[in-house]
Amino acid sequence: MVMGGVATTGRKVRWGLVDILVLVFALVPVLWVVSLSFKTKDTLTDGSFIPVQWTWQNYADIFQTSEFVLALINSIGIAIISTVIAVVVGTMAAYAIARLDFPGKQFLVGISLLIAMFPQVSLVTPLFNIERSLSLFDTWPGLILPYITFALPLSIYTLSAFFREIPWELEKAAKMDGATPAQAFRKVIAPLAAPGVFTTAILVFIFCWNDFLFAISLTSTTASRTVPAALSFFTGSSQFEDPTGQVCAAAVVITIPIILFVLFFQRRIVAGLTSGAVKG
Amino acid sequence: MSHAVTEAPAETPKKAKPALSEGKKAERRLGLWLCAPAAIVMIAVTGYPILYSIWLSLQRYDLRFPAQHEFIWFSNYAAVLSNSYWWTAFGTTMFLTVVSVAIEFVLGMVLALIMHRTLVGRGLIRTVALIPYGIVTVVAAFSWYYAWTPKYGYLANALAGSGAPLTDRWPSLFVIILAEVWKTTPFMALLLMAGLALVPEDLLKAAAMDGANAWQRFTKVMIPVMKPAILVALLFRTLDAFRIFDNIFVLTNGAQDTSSVSMQTYNNLVKGLNLGIGSTMSVLIFITVAIIAFVFIKVFGTAAPGSDTGGKR
Numbered sequence: 001m002v003m004g005g006v007a008t009t010g011r012k013v014r015w016g017l018v019d020i021l022v023l024v025f026a027l028v029p030v031l032w033v034v035s036l037s038f039k040t041k042d043t044l045t046d047g048s049f050i051p052v053q054w055t056w057q058n059y060a061d062i063f064q065t066s067e068f069v070l071a072l073i074n075s076i077g078i079a080i081i082s083t084v085i086a087v088v089v090g091t092m093a094a095y096a097i098a099r100l101d102f103p104g105k106q107f108l109v110g111i112s113l114l115i116a117m118f119p120q121v122s123l124v125t126p127l128f129n130i131e132r133s134l135s136l137f138d139t140w141p142g143l144i145l146p147y148i149t150f151a152l153p154l155s156i157y158t159l160s161a162f163f164r165e166i167p168w169e170l171e172k173a174a175k176m177d178g179a180t181p182a183q184a185f186r187k188v189i190a191p192l193a194a195p196g197v198f199t200t201a202i203l204v205f206i207f208c209w210n211d212f213l214f215a216i217s218l219t220s221t222t223a224s225r226t227v228p229a230a231l232s233f234f235t236g237s238s239q240f241e242d243p244t245g246q247v248c249a250a251a252v253v254i255t256i257p258i259i260l261f262v263l264f265f266q267r268r269i270v271a272g273l274t275s276g277a278v279k280g
Numbered sequence: 281m282s283h284a285v286t287e288a289p290a291e292t293p294k295k296a297k298p299a300l301s302e303g304k305k306a307e308r309r310l311g312l313w314l315c316a317p318a319a320i321v322m323i324a325v326t327g328y329p330i331l332y333s334i335w336l337s338l339q340r341y342d343l344r345f346p347a348q349h350e351f352i353w354f355s356n357y358a359a360v361l362s363n364s365y366w367w368t369a370f371g372t373t374m375f376l377t378v379v380s381v382a383i384e385f386v387l388g389m390v391l392a393l394i395m396h397r398t399l400v401g402r403g404l405i406r407t408v409a410l411i412p413y414g415i416v417t418v419v420a421a422f423s424w425y426y427a428w429t430p431k432y433g434y435l436a437n438a439l440a441g442s443g444a445p446l447t448d449r450w451p452s453l454f455v456i457i458l459a460e461v462w463k464t465t466p467f468m469a470l471l472l473m474a475g476l477a478l479v480p481e482d483l484l485k486a487a488a489m490d491g492a493n494a495w496q497r498f499t500k501v502m503i504p505v506m507k508p509a510i511l512v513a514l515l516f517r518t519l520d521a522f523r524i525f526d527n528i529f530v531l532t533n534g535a536q537d538t539s540s541v542s543m544q545t546y547n548n549l550v551k552g553l554n555l556g557i558g559s560t561m562s563v564l565i566f567i568t569v570a571i572i573a574f575v576f577i578k579v580f581g582t583a584a585p586g587s588d589t590g591g592k593r
Contacts, residue, residue, distance in 0.1 A: 015399045022394060026408045029423040029462060030415065032434065036426055047437040093318035101304075102311025108319055115322050117516075117573050119523045121542040122566040125549050125558035126329035126336060149325035152318050210416050212526040217546060228418040232530060244426060251419040258414040266407040269414075273467070274474035 030255065037248035044244055058249035068250055070222040071230035075254065078140055078226060079208040082147035087201045089148070090155030091193075097156065098163035112153035120150065124217045131218060138220045146214050151204040158203060161275035162196025199272040202261050209257070227254045330566060336559035343553035356560040366544060366561070373540040376453065377521040380460040384517060385510075387461065388468030395469060396476045413466040421530035424459045449536040456538065459527045464520070468513050475509025476502070515576040519569055541565050 032049065037058050039051045046052060062068040097105055127146065128137065136142035166189070174184040215229035222230075227250060234247050262269065340352045360366050395406055412420065427433040428445045436445065445451035479502050487497045503510070525542040532538045534547065545561040548554055 012399050016401070018394055019398060019401050019405055022391065022405055023408050025462075026411050026466070029420055029427070030411060032427055033419060033423045036432075045431040047431060047434060049434045089317045089321065092314040096311040096314035100307050100311035100314070102308040102315075104312065104315070104319075108315050111319060111322055115326055117519045117569065118326055119519070119542075119565045119569045121523055121525065121545050122333065122562040122569075123326065123329050124545060125555055125562050126333035127325075128549055129336070129555055130329060130332065145321075145325055149322055152322055156318065206414050212416075212418050212529070213523075213542070213546070216529075217549065228416050228526075231418055231422065244432065247422055248426070251416075251422055254416055255419055258416070259411065262407055262410045262414050266403065266410060269410055270406055270470060270473075273413075273470050274477075 033248050033251050033255070037245060037252045039245060041242065041245065044242060058245040059253075062246050062250050062253070065246075067222060067230060067234065068227070068246075071225050071227045072253070074140070074222075074224055075209065075226040075228075078143050078147070078224070079205055081140070082144045082151060082208045083201050083205045085144070086148045086151035086155050086204050087159075087197060090152055090159055090200065090204075091197060093152075094156050094159035094163055098160045099168065108156075112156050115150065116153040116157075118150075120146075120213055124213065127214075128217060137218060138224050140224055142218050143211075143214055143224055143226070146218070147208045147211065151207050154207060155200050155204055158200045158272050158275060159196055162199070162272075163193065165196075166192045195268065196272075199265070199268040202265055202269060203272050206258065206261065209254070330562075333559040333562045336555050337563050339556050341554070341556040341559075343555060352556075356556050357564075360557060360560050360564065365539075366541075368537050369539045369541050369544045372453070372538060373522060373524065373542075376456060376460065376524055376540065377518060380457045380464075381514065381517050381521050383457065383461050384465045384468045385514065387465045388472055388513070391465060391469035392472035392476055396473050409466040409469060411466075412463050413470070415463070417463055417526040418530055420463050421459055421527045424455060424462075424527075425531050428455050446532055447536065449538060452532045452536055452538045456524075456527055456531055459531065460521065460524065463527075464517060468517055471509060471513035471516070472506065475506035475513075478509065479505045511576065511580050515573065518572060518576070522569060522572065523565075541568075 035049060035051055036044070038054050038056075039046075040053045040055045040057065043052050093108065096102065097109065123146065131137040131142045136145070168189075170188050170192070171184045174188045175181065179187065210228070211226070212228045212232075215226045216232065219225040219229060225233075231247055231250055234243050234250065337356055338351060338353055340348055340350050340355070342348065391409060395402065395409060398405055425446070427435040430436045430444045445455055483501055483505070484497055487501050492500065523542050524540050525546065528534060528538060528540050528543055529546075534540075534543045539547070541561065542565070545558055545565065548558040548561060552558070
């Protein structure tokens with residue numbers, strides 16, 4: 001389509017084969033976890049890629065262990081709260097960066113960049129001790145704080161890139177036509193900004209949902225342990241059982257939101273990732 | 281992508297001042313107020329702890345022996361830097377970083393070209409490529425773990441014969457690299473694709489007219505135009521790869537000398553409860569990352585993303 005012009009059948013077939021290769025490369029590891037999660041205990045070690053006997057038992061089992069259910073609640077709650085705060089705070093900062101002239105703008109951009117490159121593990125030991133003394137260790141806020149911090153650069157970059165694209169003259173025009181500033185914002189600017197904000201929220205959520213290092217270092221019980229951290233401690237509903245099937249079922253459960261995001265918002269995610277990162 | 285394209289040179293004449301002329305002062309004040317929460321959170325959660333960890337790193341501070349808490353200057357640094365485990369972990373981390381980023385770069389470029397140019401199923405390919413990017417690293421790591429576990433795994437049964445790959449050093453490192461590459465190639469590809477979008481079609485057509493073959497067009501036209509995007513992608517992935525933790529934790533838990541510096545720091549904290557040594561490692565990792573970033577920015581001339589935005593508008 002782009003170069004060479006003619007899309008002959010031969011070229012299409014060749015591209016089709018390439019596409020299938022990518023498809024297999026990307027999907028096989030995911031399908032493998034799904035397959036394991038549906039295998040029965042007896043067939044778990046048969047090594048076949050497709051389950052010989054299918055069962056929902058592993059899913060039934062994990063939803064009966066408080067270890068998993070609590071972790072799932074923690075994961076969802078912590079990721080959503082962090083996302084909301086990071087996006088709201090990020091929106092304010094990104095609006096200022098994209099639209100206003102003020103001292104310290106470069107400073108903020110610089111700080112965000114530094115934090116985007118910051119080795120998170122460097123914070124683990126000091127944060128552990130600080131959170132212990134502030135009684136934040138093993139609490140929701142104890143994880144939400146670092147998540148917001150590391151999500152902010154992502155959120156600021158992506159949002160300011162989106163905000164630069166908004167035709168702000170429309171706001172002026174609306175006001176000339178007699179709209180109040182509030183109306184101009186609600187009827188004109190908010191609908192234009194919403195897709196960018198939404199995209200950013202998805203990216204931030206994925207980031208928080210994914211984190212393992214903080215989740216495992218700054219928690220110690222089911223009070224705040226998220227699913228990725230809980231998975232690594234998961235020993236099955238009784239200790240004599242092979243936990244593989246249940247680990248995989250839990251893994252599939254936390255993969256579902258990611259798959260849904262990717263399926264429904266592919267365009268937005270691609271636009272968000274590329275605009276934020278290659279900016280400048 | 282279009283953002284990236286239109287933005288770079290677009291210093292449009294309209295200086296987007298707020299519609300109503302409330303005056304410079306009000307604008308400045310508003311800007312500062314809007315940025316304050318973000319700046320405060322970011323500095324409070326990273327700046328303060330890193331300073332605190334420098335302070336901790338100068339002390340003997342082991343939570344198991346609180347009585348021995350004292351200021352010991354640089355003894356912790358001497359202890360870590362003369363420890364062979366640290367250097368093994370450092371070497372392993374460097375090895376994993378260099379090898380996986382190199383492979384990701386090649387595969388990422390291929391994937392970027394596919395996503396950019398494919399004639400069929402472009403949306404499908406982009407959707408599918410996002411799955412490794414989005415999936416929880418621990419989940420992917422478990423997938424590879426079971427795939428390479430004898431009896432359980434399709435890969436172990438098919439490729440490893442009777443051996444157990446995750447119980448030997450080099451096979452383990454190979455599996456770790458495989459897991460890293462699978463997970464992060466799509467991200468690399470997306471960044472490179474944004475760079476690809478900057479390559480003017482006309483330029484490629486002109487080169488083709490002049491008789492440049494596909495490879496020449498790639499190396500002589502595309503690569504130079506994409507250079508800034510390539511450097512940013514490499515910088516970000518290198519720094520990210522250097523902090524590798526999740527995959528190693530699940531795949532080998534650092535056994536057989538496959539531990540990374542992040543794993544060492546974590547183990548020191550959780551198993552050792554030694555805050556002095558842990559903080560020393562934190563500071564050393566921080567310095568290493570700063571050096572890597574410095575080398576990229578000064579030596580390769582990577583334009584830090586965002587460094588030249590702002591300002592005018």
